[in-house]
Amino acid sequence: MQLSIKSADKLKPIPDSSALSFGTIFTDHMFNMDYNPEKGWHNPRIEPYAPINMDPSTMVLHYGQSIFEGLKAYRTGSGSIQLFRPKDNFKRFNNSCRLLCIPEVDENFLFDSLKKLITIEKNWLPDAPGTSLYIRPTIIAMDPFLGVRASYTYRLFIILSPVGAYYSAGFNPVKILVTKDHVRAVRGGLGEAKASANYAASLYAGEAAHKEGYTQVLWLDGIEQKYIEEVGSMNIFFVIDDEIITPSLNGSILSGITRNSVLALSKSWGLKTIERRITIDEVMQAHASGKLKEVFGSGTAAVISPVGELKYGDKVITVSDGKVGSVANKLFKALTDIQYGREKDTMGWIEQVI
Ligand code: COI
Numbered sequence: 480m481q482l483s484i485k486s487a488d489k490l491k492p493i494p495d496s497s498a499l500s501f502g503t504i505f506t507d508h509m510f511n512m513d514y515n516p517e518k519g520w521h522n523p524r525i526e527p528y529a530p531i532n533m534d535p536s537t538m539v540l541h542y543g544q545s546i547f548e549g550l551k552a553y554r555t556g557s558g559s560i561q562l563f564r565p566k567d568n569f570k571r572f573n574n575s576c577r578l579l580c581i582p583e584v585d586e587n588f589l590f591d592s593l594k595k596l597i598t599i600e601k602n603w604l605p606d607a608p609g610t611s612l613y614i615r616p617t618i619i620a621m622d623p624f625l626g627v628r629a630s631y632t633y634r635l636f637i638i639l640s641p642v643g644a645y646y647s648a649g650f651n652p653v654k655i656l657v658t659k660d661h662v663r664a665v666r667g668g669l670g671e672a673k674a675s676a677n678y679a680a681s682l683y684a685g686e687a688a689h690k691e692g693y694t695q696v697l698w699l700d701g702i703e704q705k706y707i708e709e710v711g712s713m714n715i716f717f718v719i720d721d722e723i724i725t726p727s728l729n730g731s732i733l734s735g736i737t738r739n740s741v742l743a744l745s746k747s748w749g750l751k752t753i754e755r756r757i758t759i760d761e762v763m764q765a766h767a768s769g770k771l772k773e774v775f776g777s778g779t780a781a782v783i784s785p786v787g788e789l790k791y792g793d794k795v796i797t798v799s800d801g802k803v804g805s806v807a808n809k810l811f812k813a814l815t816d817i818q819y820g821r822e823k824d825t826m827g828w829i830e831q832v833i
Pocket of ligand 1: 548549550712713778779780781
């Protein structure tokens, strides 16, 4: 496939990198590619960032057949640009395709196209501490049709957004509400796909949590509502005694790339890391007996996000005295040192763009 490139006539002003929030500003160009059953994926192109023209009957608007990814490009101290584990994102993109009945994509071609897009947009790479270029590959169902079935046609696009911290708190503890009233996903559903529908399912409880002053929701399993799953935009870790515990991947939890990196780094430091089922009662008891040392989330957007407070039913617990714990701190430093090229990448996680 031949990638075509059309440059924007007029470039937008590039924002001050020290004042960036998350996901509000987009660069001058985007990548687009279409699918139909006759041609397969075709017409890959980098072109000016623009709205997508859609018939009101377009299937994605009605039945939510849509998936996405989230990854970041980082500017290093020497001015080069690098990506963190991008091939894992494209692999997961194809896993999501399979679950949502979307035709799979050529991961290597997408990776090469992404590198071209970032190279064109290199001036948009912010350089203030903690900033990066967030990358959002997405696929949407494009048939103009109201019957319920998998679409025959699709649009794949990649947009880029210079970002600062995902949470306005930055690298500071957030407050999380454990919900008993709602579930995000169930076994056999879409939980492990990065499907837009999972995020739609998270909104009601998220809004309720915000009203109570909590940043995000911690989800319990959809069947017994006992076992901890994940937070809407992050996987979750508990440090109990000297063990780092995270829920095992059970089909309804997203297989986070940062989650996997946390496990790999912790293991490489000789820490005890365990993937297993863990109940909310076990966490509350560990707190009561003084064994719950830390709770933190992991995600591309959030990196490592310490949790300072958890509310479950009537109980509110403070974790690590509401401060950043030492394990979260060490992981945040190690991950960001690799991502920003301050430390050598001994894990093979970095892909150089320029
Ligand atoms: C990410 O961490 O990239 C995510 O996809 C979370 C989110 C902003 C939906």
